[in-house]
Amino acid sequence: MEALLASTFTVAIAEIGDKTQLLALILAARFKNKTAIILGIFLSTLVNHFAAAWLGQWAISWISPEMGRYLVAASFFAIALWVLIPDKVDAEESRFYAMGPFLATFILFFIAEMGDKTQIATVVLSAKYDALAMVVMGTTLGMLIANVPVVIAGHFSAEKLPMNWIHRGCAVLFALLGVATLVF
Template identity: 55%
Template structure:
């Protein structure tokens, strides 16, 4: 009788952690910069928002599947070290300013929605939020859906305002402060993972 509430609590926790971490990590990230660029170029926010959602949920579903798969092929102790060090590496990565590469610039010739899906999906490949999704899915292997929905929600929390408000928001974001907060959270999660904190609870 008590298992279901406990499972729901753990699912909510993994969702909230994934949402918060990715929302923080996405501030000033190259995919958010891409969202600003798409909004300025097309001035049609809702097809862009829908395109970002589709690209993100597909990309993060694949990333989450990889993370879950890793738990089946890597032993618990090795996985703990890999994840702990990965979270610590993410903490350091958060402190490095991001920029939009020329290859990430959307190419003309498609509609707004299709252009956004393609450009955002490609820009997210190997990006910090995708890597974070892999690590979080491996950290919470019992809640694949919660992690993917959480990381997707985090991306939308960061990018929907970027699309709707555009450049007016870009210069007002405290990017360095947000990234420092995210770096601290990633570092704490890394230390907790290495120390095995919460393993018995499934955290």
């Protein structure tokens, strides 16, 4: 249960102001079928984060538990710093719009998540908790918690949120996860 809650909370917070959240806003403005967009986000995240969580579990199995603990903690500290750098959405997504809201969302979210903070966090969380299903469910739920309201509201803008404070708070969260990994 700890893996599910930590994964959900961590990704939901990290996703605020992230490029995939901005992408959700763009897709919501572009397409009327909000259900197709939400389903695309869900399935894309599920596939992407399953692969990331599996990679985390596979990678941690090759090293000693002590070394793994240090690598996971270092990864959390690195993500804490990375979160402080704001994301921007690339303008190339327009070529996928002709595929319709579901496929465009699925493909664009999958691509946007590659190497993204939340994907790397999924790898690290999976390595830390050794609970693949709970981490994947949690990170996917965290993505939905952060993105579904943006899709439904459509007109809502992430620019209205105090992004500097959100990024700082998220950085503190990842740093605390790093410290907790070292201490516990």
